[in-house]
Amino acid sequence: MTTRVLVVEDDPDVALALRVLLTRAGYEVLAADNGRDGLKRLFADRPALMILDVGLPELNGWEVLERTRDMTDLPVLLLTARGAERDRVRGLRAGADDYLPKPFGNEELLARVEALLRRSSPARWSGQYLDEALRLVPERRAAVWQGHEVRLSAIEFRLLQVLVRNRGRVVTVEQLLARVWDDPDGVGRDRVKFAVLRLRRKLAEAAGADAEDPLEAVRGLGYRYRAPE
Structure with a gap:
């Protein structure tokens, strides 16, 4: 087709x-x-x-x-x-x-x-991630965060997937551009910042403003996913 x-x-x-x-x-x-x-x-x-x-x-x-x-x-x-x-x-x-x-x-x-x-392409998303607060659902391009399902765009899902697969470790902006945007030359760094902001907003709206933010910005380096304790 x-x-x-x-x-x-x-x-x-x-x-x-x-x-x-x-x-x-x-x-x-x-x-x-x-x-x-x-x-x-x-x-x-x-x-x-x-x-x-x-x-x-x-x-x-x-x-x-x-x-x-x-x-x-x-x-x-x-x-x-x-x-x-x-x-x-x-x-x-x-x-x-x-x-x-x-x-x-x-x-x-x-x-x-x-x-x-x-x-x-759905074929690009495989496997699930699960901890006490987060589950990725590739077949629906969604995340279940604090018990609430959050529908994500292709970019948001790939971004979250890369971060959670490296939980606790900083993923640099350059690495995110290469893995999420297929942009190894690092052109358009603002894309990362605004995609993270959109992802944070969706997670907060789903679970409530008082819910913990699992996405941590590390100044000058990048971002990391912090699994809830």
């Missing part, structure tokens, strides 16, 4: 270039030129990945991303203006899995699409 990719882009030249590039690479391309139609295509056709432009009519990219994250955890590649660091930070904080500044190279875009699809 051909992998479906939804492109939500209002610039006709960019949209055409993406369609040709992705089609030649073997993907089935779905397209929308505004945010409202993008959401309709998203929920009607259930693609495997969405490429989302920030500046869209009807609903902008931020609104589309927010509504998407309320309903699904499919990978989202955000297209931003070159040099717009604020947009990239905002996108990562809102739940985008990766970003790519315009104009972009064809090979880089395809590599990022392939990496996102590879990371989101």
Whole structure:
């Protein structure tokens, strides 16, 4: 079955270039030129990945991303203006899995699409982790924390999985980029910080604000999972 990719882009030249590039690479391309139609295509056709432009009519990219994250955890590649660091930070904080500044190279875009699809495959998650407070459930891409099930995105699940497999040990930002984002060169370090923040928020919302935070930031190094005593 051909992998479906939804492109939500209002610039006709960019949209055409993406369609040709992705089609030649073997993907089935779905397209929308505004945010409202993008959401309709998203929920009607259930693609495997969405490429989302920030500046869209009807609903902008931020609104589309927010509504998407309320309903699904499919990978989202955000297209931003070159040099717009604020947009990239905002996108990562809102739940985008990766970003790519315009104009972009064809090979880089395809590599990022392939990496996102590879990371989101259920076959990539195997085994469970269990202690008195936490259980990972790979088949549902979820964690049971303090007795409450928490649904996670692909990135959040992989992040938690890497941390708990190294419980008590610091996992550096560089190691997390390599193991969770397939980014051994360490590009985009803010991705780690904002993914940890989203993961912490989900765990706290599930178990209550008074529950222990198991994710410890180690200044200048990285993060570690502390199994409850």
